[in-house]
Amino acid sequence: DAGxxxxxxxxxxxxxxxxxxxxKPISGHDYLFWYRQTMMRGLELLIYFNNNVPIDDSGMPEDxxxxxxxxxxxxxxxxxxxxxxxxxxxxxxxxxxxxxxNTGELFFGEGSRLTVL
Amino acid sequence: AQSVAQPEDQVNVAEGNPLTVKCTxxxxxxxxxxxxxxxxxxxxxxxxxxxxxxxxxKGSYGFExxxxxxxxxxxxxxxxxxxxxxxxxxxxxxLNTGGFKTxxxxxxxxxxxx
Numbered sequence: 001d002a003g004x005x006x007x008x009x010x011x012x013x014x015x016x017x018x019x020x021x022x023x024k025p026i027s028g029h030d031y032l033f034w035y036r037q038t039m040m041r042g043l044e045l046l047i048y049f050n051n052n053v054p055i056d057d058s059g060m061p062e063d064x065x066x067x068x069x070x071x072x073x074x075x076x077x078x079x080x081x082x083x084x085x086x087x088x089x090x091x092x093x094x095x096x097x098x099x100x101x102n103t104g105e106l107f108f109g110e111g112s113r114l115t116v117l
Numbered sequence: 118a119q120s121v122a123q124p125e126d127q128v129n130v131a132e133g134n135p136l137t138v139k140c141t142x143x144x145x146x147x148x149x150x151x152x153x154x155x156x157x158x159x160x161x162x163x164x165x166x167x168x169x170x171x172x173x174x175k176g177s178y179g180f181e182x183x184x185x186x187x188x189x190x191x192x193x194x195x196x197x198x199x200x201x202x203x204x205x206x207x208x209x210x211x212l213n214t215g216g217f218k219t220x221x222x223x224x225x226x227x228x229x230x231x
Binding site: 035042043045055056091093095104107109 | 159162168216218221222223
């Protein structure tokens with residue numbers, strides 16, 4: 001398996017523009033997570049899905065952020081309008097609830113580095 | 118509030134010496150605990166986990182971790198450090214909320230000097 005695939009790897013945009021980050025989870029995984037990593041705040045959970053349904057979006061910073069998972073193999077995180085404080089590395093991760101212990105370790109993508117000028 | 122704490126921002130150790138990266142947690146019930154490693158400009162990689170059973174768990178690259186329920190700790194250890202172990206290490210806990218919500222500590226940067 002190719003692992004979790006994220007695009008773009010790098011995005012530079014101007015304040016006010018719309019940003020869309022994409023994620024393809026590992027095939028067969030039923031959980032998908034979006035995290036944001038910054039120096040100041042560390043690794044923050046934004047939202048996670050189970051079987052394409054959002055379960056917990058309490059970490060989404062504000063209404064400018066939205067996430068969707070239209071099918072089991074694709075998710076997007078959208079920021080509209082973007083602001084300089086949104087600059088961060090955004091990670092997608094997936095996990096599987098199958099298996100004997102249902103342990104749920106996460107498999108991360110390489111991340112999307114967003115810079116908002 | 119449920120949380121994970123990594124009290125050290127950075128750990129410095131000489132190559133060949135044992136290393137310990139500390140983690141404590143505050144979670145209700147029986148936690149699922151994890152360690153992940155992050156190399157520069159890469160995503161996090163799973164190292165090891167504690168679910169139940171033996172308090173000493175072994176993982177990838179010679180790492181192990183010791184679960185201590187009374188001290189609510191899950192310290193990462195390695196008997197002999199390598200320069201290539203230099204990276205950012207995260208402790209994580211899966212919350213007992215019926216789902217897979219996983220929260221992470223702030224991370225500890227390990228620097229192994231040759």
